[in-house]
Amino acid sequence: MKAFRASGTFRAGNRNQEFTVDVVANSEEDARERIFSNFGSRHRAPRRFINIDSLSEIDPKESTSPAVVAHFADQ
Numbered sequence: 001m002k003a004f005r006a007s008g009t010f011r012a013g014n015r016n017q018e019f020t021v022d023v024v025a026n027s028e029e030d031a032r033e034r035i036f037s038n039f040g041s042r043h044r045a046p047r048r049f050i051n052i053d054s055l056s057e058i059d060p061k062e063s064t065s066p067a068v069v070a071h072f073a074d075q
Contacts, residue, residue: 003060003068004031010039011049022065024072028055 001024009016021038025031035052039045060072 001026001071003058003063003072004028004055005058005063006031006035006052006055008051008053010043010045010051012043012045016051022058022063022068024068028057031055 003022003024005020005022007018007020009018011017019039021035023031023034023038025034032052032055035055036047036050039050040047060068060075063069
């Protein structure tokens with residue numbers, strides 16, 4: 001598993017909200033899917049309103065996201 005950092009915007013009401021999120025995934029495609037799923041679940045944002053501007057693999061030690069820290073804690 002790898003750590004990825006994504007940034008972009010999603011529609012929140014009548015305006016666009018910026019986001020930066022770190023996720024743990026097998027591949028870039030899997031990370032993209034997890035981001036769409038997460039924002040759809042938490043914010044009821046349809047996939048067409050979620051714009052990922054950048055998605056890159058990061059060193060897990062750079063992240064402060066609890067999910068990433070917990071996943072790589074034993075390494």
